[in-house]
Amino acid sequence: MDSVLSFFCALLIAPLFPAVIQKVKAWFGGKQGPPLFINYYTLHKLMRKSSVYSTSTSFIFQLGPIISAASGLMLLLFFPFAGIQPLFSFHGDVIILLYLMGLGRFFTILAALDTASPFEGMGAAREAFFSSLAEPTLFTILFLFFKISGSLSFAGFFVGQSSVSLSGGYGAAVLIAAVALYIVMLTENSRVPVDDPATHLELTMIHEVMILDHSGPDLALIETGAWCKLLFYCSFLASLLWIPGFDSWLVNTTLFYGVVALISVSIGVVESITARYKMNLVPNFILNSFALVFFVIIFTMEFAQ
Numbered sequence: 061m062d063s064v065l066s067f068f069c070a071l072l073i074a075p076l077f078p079a080v081i082q083k084v085k086a087w088f089g090g091k092q093g094p095p096l097f098i099n100y101y102t103l104h105k106l107m108r109k110s111s112v113y114s115t116s117t118s119f120i121f122q123l124g125p126i127i128s129a130a131s132g133l134m135l136l137l138f139f140p141f142a143g144i145q146p147l148f149s150f151h152g153d154v155i156i157l158l159y160l161m162g163l164g165r166f167f168t169i170l171a172a173l174d175t176a177s178p179f180e181g182m183g184a185a186r187e188a189f190f191s192s193l194a195e196p197t198l199f200t201i202l203f204l205f206f207k208i209s210g211s212l213s214f215a216g217f218f219v220g221q222s223s224v225s226l227s228g229g230y231g232a233a234v235l236i237a238a239v240a241l242y243i244v245m246l247t248e249n250s251r252v253p254v255d256d257p258a259t260h261l262e263l264t265m266i267h268e269v270m271i272l273d274h275s276g277p278d279l280a281l282i283e284t285g286a287w288c289k290l291l292f293y294c295s296f297l298a299s300l301l302w303i304p305g306f307d308s309w310l311v312n313t314t315l316f317y318g319v320v321a322l323i324s325v326s327i328g329v330v331e332s333i334t335a336r337y338k339m340n341l342v343p344n345f346i347l348n349s350f351a352l353v354f355f356v357i358i359f360t361m362e363f364a365q
Contacts, residue, residue, distance in 0.1 A: 062309055066144045070136050070295075073317060074287040075099035077294060077324040084328025085258075099287065106280035114273060116176045124171025125274060125281035131164030132288030139295055140215040142316035143304035149215040154202050157214055158195070161248070164285055165191055172270040183269035186339070190254060190266070193343055194247045197350040201237050201244075204357045208233070218299045225303055233360045236352050238300050243349035245293035245327075249286070252331040254342050264336070294323045 079096045086093025095101075113121065137147045138157055169188055172180040206212055208230050209222045217224045226234050247254045250267035259265055271282050298319040304312045337345055 062144050063147050065309070066141045066313065067136060067147055069313060070139070070141050070291060071133070071288075074136075074284075074291040075103060077291060077320065078287055080321055080324040081328040081331065084325050085332050088329075088332035099283070103280050103283065106275075106283075107277055109276040111274070111276035111278045114175060117174050117273075120167075121171045121174045121273075122278065124167045124174075125278040125285075127167035128164045128285040129281035129288075130285075131160045132285030132292075134160050135292045136288055138214050139292060140219050140299070141295060142309070142313040143219055143299075144309070144313075145219060146215050149213050152212045154206075154212060154214045154217075158198060158202070161289065162191075162195070164289075168270060168282070171274075175273045177273065179263075179269050180272060182263075183266050186266045187250075187270060190247055190342060190346060193346040194244045194349070197240055197244050197346070197353055200350065200353045200357060201241055204233065204237055204353060204360065207357070207360065223303075225300055227303060230360060233356045234300055236356045238297060240349035240353040240356075241293070241297055241300075243346065245290075245297065246330070247346050247349075249290045249293060251327060253334050253337045253345060256331075256336045259336075264339075291320070294320045294327075297323050 076096060076099070079094065079098050082098070083093045083096060111122075135157060138149060138153055140146050140149075165187065169184040172184040205217045205224045208224050208228070209217050209220055211217060211220050211222075213220075222228075224230075224234055226238075228234065246252070250257060255266040255268075256264070257268060259268070267286075271279065274282055295316075298316060302316055302319045304316075306312050306315075
């Protein structure tokens with residue numbers, strides 16, 4: 061029962077954290093910013109509209125948002141929020157999680173290419189290239205956590221006997237891995253300095269330019285998948301920083317999402333004080349994360365036997 065409540069709680073709260081980021085950015089700009097529940101209103105508004113399809117698109121364009129949203133929702137099914145066992149967990153599910161993210165991205169790229177728009181094709185090419193640079197870092201981080209915890213289950217990283225956390229025996233390695241994961245999170249969610257979700261210039265956009273032709277419920281599905289993906293990465297980082305210390309499910313969940321909110325605030329701060337990098341500098345930024353975790357896993361491999 062706790063697993064079911066945890067999943068639906070995550071699903072319900074997922075649209076809130078992007079609004080927290082917007083609120084922080086508005087505060088830095090001396091503005092009031094949108095209300096924290098703006099995404100719920102936006103989702104309701106989009107679902108009441110109808111989708112518009114170009115005559116140049118095929119069924120792939122309509123399938124992309126569905127796969128994107130489904131893959132994001134499935135990520136939450138495998139996540140042990142606040143140390144609670146997820147709805148689904150099995151040996152080797154960490155590989156499934158990576159390919160679920162890849163599946164959603166693949167169909168989003170296909171939908172962008174299906175429009176025959178040169179701008180969307182340009183954004184799709186950037187998305188494919190930058191994500192291919194981030195994936196080795198994520199695989200290496202998961203391999204490091206496997207060496208520490210001895211588990212190939214994602215839930216086993218955080219709820220097993222040898223849980224991965226900053227307070228464990230490999231705190232320094234986990235800290236550096238968390239920094240690398242933070243860079244991957246900014247990349248995978250198209251945040252500054254890799255991409256600017258607030259820009260309106262097609263030449264500099266990545267994710268936003270890929271969904272320019274989507275509207276109505278299709279756009280709502282894409283946004284839902286993006287919010288679930290952001291929650292997954294923020295919760296991943298929060299699980300490294302936070303250890304359940306109370307017997308109450310409500311208290312642990314509240315404290316856990318408090319840490320997730322702080323991570324969202326940090327994203328807003330980064331986006332407020334950092335400019336988006338030039339496109340030729342983005343690969344170097346992403347590869348820095350791989351260099352960090354690569355050297356960490358070399359240094360810790362012998363000690364994690």
